[in-house]
Every structure is written in C-alpha cells, then in structure tokens.
Amino acid sequence: MPARQYWSLILILGTMTALGPFSIDMYLSGYQAIAEDLHVPTERIGLSLASYFIGISAGQLLYGPLLDRFGRKKPLYAGLIVYLIASAGCIAARSLESFVLLRFIQAIGSCAAAVASVAMVRDLFPIKDSAKVFALLMLVVGASPMLAPTIGGYITAAWNWQAIFIVLGGMGLLLMIACFAFLPESHQPDTSMSLKPGPIINGFWAVMREPQFYTYALTGAFAFSGLFVYVSSSPVVFMNIFRVSETHFGWIFAGLSVGFIGSSQLNSLTLRYFRSEQIIRIALIGQALIGIVFFAGSYLGWFGLTSTIIMLFLYLSCLGFANPNASALSIAPFKKNAGTAAALMGALQMGIGGLASTVASLFHATSPVPMTMLMAATALISVAILFLGGLRITNPVFLHDGGDTVVLH
Template identity: 35%
Template sequence: MVRAAADLQADVIDPPALPGDLMSLRQRVRLVVVLGSLIAVGPLTIDMYLPALPALTADLETTSTAVQLTLTGTLVGLALGQLVIGPIADAYGRRRPLLAGLALHVVASALCVVAPSIGVLGALRVVQGLGVAAATVVAMAVVRDLFSGTAFARLFSRLMLVMGLAPILAPTVGSAVLEATSWRGVFVVLGLFGVALMLTALFALRETLPPARRRRGGAVDTVRTYGALLRDRVFVGMVLVAGFAMAAVFSYVAGSSFVFQDQYGLDERQFGIAFGAGAVGLIAATQLNVRLLRRWTPQRVLVAALTGGTAAGALLVVFAATGFGGLATLLAALWLVLFSGGLAMPNASAVAMTRHGEAAGTAAALLGAVQFGTGALAAPLVGVLGNDGLGMATVVAGGMVAATLALLLVVRPHRIAEPEVAPAAVPVAA
C-alpha cells in the first residue's frame, strides 16, 4: 500500500492558478458557507426523518423494510438526477439548474406532508432526491470551476465541515419536531429549508461557468463526454472508491435507527446523540485532512484512510457478532470507520475531479451518481440481513473493503509510471 501511494502521487499534477486561487480568505469562507448549505440539503433530506422511522412504520401500517425503501428512493433520485443535471449545468451554467432543482425539492416536500401511503411517500422521496441532485452537482462543479488538485481537496474538506453539521443536527432537529408534531412535520421543515436555500442561491451565489466554457453539443456530446470519462481508468477507480466509501456511510444511516432504538433500546433523543457521534467522526476527519494535505498528497492520505477503514470495519463485524463490550464498542468501531470515510471521500473526489475540469458538471454528476447509487444499493441490504447490529456492520465493513479493492484493482497505482494529464482526455464540443 505504501508503494501504491508513492506511485499514485505522480499521477495528478496541480494545474495553473484558477479563479479560486485569487479569492480572499473572507470570500472563501463565504463560499464554503453557501456551498456547504447547498450540499447539506442532501443529508438533511435523508437523515432528518430517521428518528421517525419506527413511528412512521406504525402510522402507515407497513414494515421496516418498506420504510427503508423510502430512504433508498431518495438515494435513487439523487443518483439518477445527477446524471441529468450534470450535462445541463455544463451547457447552461450553474445557477438555473440549481434553482429549478431546489424548487422541485420544495414541491416534493410539501406533497410528502400529505402522503396517504408508503407507496406514495416512496415515490415522492424519489422526486425529493431528484431536486436535491441539482444542489449536490452544482456545489461540486462550482468548487471545480474555482479550484483544482490539492486546493480542491482542502476546500472540499472545509466544505464538509459545514455540511457535516447536517447529519449531527438532522436527527436532533427531527426528534424536536417529533415532540411537537408527527413525522409529517419533518417534511414541513425540509420544505421551508428548501425555500431558504433558493433565496440564498439567488442572492449569494454568482455564476462560475462563463458562456465561453459552456458545452452546447447536445445529447451526442453528453454521451461522448460520459464515454470519455468512463474510459479514464484512474477517474473510474477513484469514483468507485468514493462510491463504496459512501455505501459504508449510508449503510450506517439506513440501519442505525433500528439498531440503536430497537436492538439497544435508545429513545429518539438518545438516538440523535448516538447518531451525531458518528457524524463527529466524519467532521473530525475532514478537518484533520486539511492539515494532512500540508505534508502529504491526497493520494497518500487516501491509501492510509482505506487501510485504517478496512481494519476498523473488521473490528466492527467482530464486535457486532460477539456482542463484546455492548453498544460502547460498536459505537467506537463505527466512529473509526466513519472517520476513515471522512478522509477517503474528499481525497478520492479531488483526484477524480482534478482530471476533468473542462467537464466539471458531468464529472461531478457521474461521481455523485455512483456515490448515491451505491448508497441506494447498500441501504436495503441492511434490512435484508435483519436490521440488526451484525447486518449493519457487515454492509458497512463491506463498503470499506470494496473501496480498497477498487483502488488496488481498478486504479492499479502500482502500474502508473508516468503522470497523466487528464484535461485532454475529454473532447470539448466544437
């Protein structure tokens, strides 16, 4: 693994100065807050109703597996929506697709409030995911418009500090809403947050993709661009690494409510605290990553993170299977896995996005689609395996193992001898 990191280090070269390099500290802080808020709508939409899942199951007279599929529906919407929004954002700029997506999210949230059945709720959650996809893609594309290489990884780590607060606050806010109303009130709050984001995007986010850099080749150019991205082995490998790491995180998200509340007997407030502890691990890792990048490349940090995450995943399975140490050891192992994921995801994303700045929207779309697509596939596996600690631990650990294998078998850093300059990899539409 050490040799792999050393060989991979030569693969990505930081490009010349980009607009973000000329920004003041105050401007960067403002950018992080705005983009972090946009990305946060995804975790909030996914996580805020987690404390309500057992109550929602009873209210709609359905099963826990069916309720988990509403989470899967959101992830499917996020994955598919990004594949559509990415090329649109490259063709028409960042702001218009963003505002349209946020409007769709607001409408879907309002309809979730009055959903009469689990089937209708699941369908509306897919629509919510489609709306959230615009915020996710545009935020990533804006970062790539302004930064690249190590600068991208550093800013993305700062960005994760802001958006990392969402998983901590979401279950707590959801629990507070449940004390005053039912699970339907959660979607009222999400709708109001969407309105606030629309106003923020309208007045605080300028366009970062000038007309001269927009791609207007239509469907043919979109297919060509996706094809070129998929032919870039390093890009594909890094996307898979980020995707499998995200699958580990979403397996935790999908199973935590049932494991902590049903198996270990925590109430809704205690669940919010326990769930937030995992999010603290993610945040701590992303902020440590900024310091690590002052001494090491994103590639080296990525290899170390995956090594530690795989080892922590193995411990998690052992603790879940044996019951050793009870909830305390389970939480500790989960914290270590999430900490490793917090190091792996921004660095894998940085390496992938640095290679294709001329198609940042489409590249961000493919990256996001794989991340949320693998999350959508992993989440129901926890339910299939029993919605208990061992089922959740197995899928979480499997995600970290798969991420490590993707790095070694797809990226194959030990075979890369010469730097590859990625911007020429994707043809630019005439």
C-alpha cells in the same frame, strides 16, 4: 479572492452540499412514527431512504450535462423548485408507496444542488486547493448528522413527522434565495454542447474511461456506501435492538458524526505533509480493518451499545480522511466538462450507496450483524479497487501545493 468572499462561498456551497444529507438525516428519528402512521414495519421505511439515494444517483446524471450546457445557476433553481414541490407532497403522503415515490422526486430536486456545488469548486478554486475546499464543505455538511436527527427527534415528539418536511421545505426555499442573492455564475453556458442522448452518453463515457476517474470515483463510492449502510440501519440498530429513545438516538447520531467531520478537518492539516493519494490509501486500509473487527465482534456477541458506538466512530473517522481526497482526485483531470465529471462521480456514489442501503433494508435485523457485515464488505471492495485501478493509471494528475497541477508520466 478576498477572505470574506472565500468564506461566503464555502458557506453557500457547503449548504448546497448539505441539502441532500439534511433531507436524509432529519427524518431518521421519525422512522417509528412514520411506520405507525403508514401501517408498515419500521424496517420498510428504509425503502424510502433507498429511493432517495437512487433518485440522487439518477438525477445527477441528468443535471451534469445541463450544468455544462446552461451554466450552473439555472439548472440549480429548477432542481430546488422540484425539491420544494416534493417536500410538500411528502407532508400529504398516506401510503408507503406514495411516500417512497415522493422521496425519489425530492432527491431528484436536491441533487441539483449537490452536483452544482462540486462543479463550482472546480470552477471557483485552484485545483491545488480542491481537497482543502472539499474538507471545508464537509465541515458545513457536518451540521447535518450533528443537528438533523436530534432536531427531527424533537420535532416528531413535539408535533408529528410531517413537520419535518415543512422544515426541509423551508430550508430549500432559503437556500434558493441565498443562491440568487450571493452566488456568482461560475460557468458560462456552452452552446456548442449537445443535449441529444448520443453526445451526452459520449461525454459520460469520455469521463468514465479516464483511469484516474474510475479508480478514485469507484473507490470513494464503495467506501462511502459504508456510511449509507450505517445511516439506513442505525434507526433499527439503536432504537429497536438497543432500545434507545428517539431523542437519545439523535444525540448518539450527532456524536458519531464528530468522527467523520472531525477527521475530514484533520485531513486539511495532514495535506501539508502528505499527498492525497497517500492519505486515501492509509485511510481505506484502516477502514477495512476496523470493518472486519466490527463484523467479527458483532457476530461473536462481543459488542454492546457502548462498544458499538466506539467502533462506528473509528470506522467513520477513517472515511472522513478518505472521502475528500477521493473526490478531489476524481475530478482533478477535468476542467471543461467538470459538471459531467461531478455528476458521474456523484451518481456512482449515490447509486452504489443506494444499492447498499436497499440491501440493508431487506434484512429483518435482530442484531447489528447485517449492518457490520455490509460495512466491512464495502470497505474491502474499495481497497481492492484502489490497488487494482491504480495499476491502470499511467498519467496521473495529482494535487500539488506549489502549482495548479502536476502530471506525472
């Protein structure tokens, strides 16, 4: 593949992957403004974030079979149209209930891009490059936490929170144009695939019962849910508890994203010397240990604003190593039904993350303790799944620099 085409695909697929995170991160700085406009407590706005996560989870199960049946691009266009309509609805929302519902619909639309991007990585690149490609996608996705909250804060301060959704709608429209003009169709429609409930459920079950899939997909989902807890809780922790301004919160959020994105790029270098399954094991143990110290220190009152930022940076850095390897190892055993596998992996990730985010939003937090407790718990669960699930993998498909795959018996 020519270098120019390679990098253009990375940019488009990365932007597709970033649409959902950008839709999450940009409105975080507007939490207080939205709460005031809708006449609800600030922490209640977290329900709109939880509904977004749940919408992505449910929507990915919908799009997986569609992407395998009709090719990658037609379902992608349908999802982006839904996203545009829901973004317009969010601008007009006048109650918390309608806002939460519209965010759910917006998520249903955005997850078409997320599922299609993962499936197209499997379609367009050799499996030996999967972890590296996912890490490069994370570099593009990194623009979201680095830019979105800061941009959202300035937009809210200059105009109003509704303007955030005008910008998001414009982003969705530009992405649709770019996909139409520059993104190739990477999978021919499979007319033999049935869209009846029975065959679809059987297809998901065939993926889910693969030990390598459920081990790394669940491991990655619980590890990643720690990020969702942080994203959901951070506006309350920083703006309500530590009393930072909307714009300063955006800069803090951007700075913390450097840990997650930077480590995901270091992961590409680390893969030259270590296998993905080795890296993920060390990264998750580190994440769990940092989570335990973070929770204990918050409970005992050791951490102020600066030390809280440092602990979050270390936690997210470990996750940056774990996430691309978990994704690559999850879908490695699949080719024909890569769309279904990508959808199920994303659904697990977003569903578990949405549940963790919902739990976080139920706390009336007066300290960082609820956030740190949930972050430590999700990290510990991911480590337990990794080691227990690993015992069930008898024929692992590992990524290997010297060929397409290597199957160890």
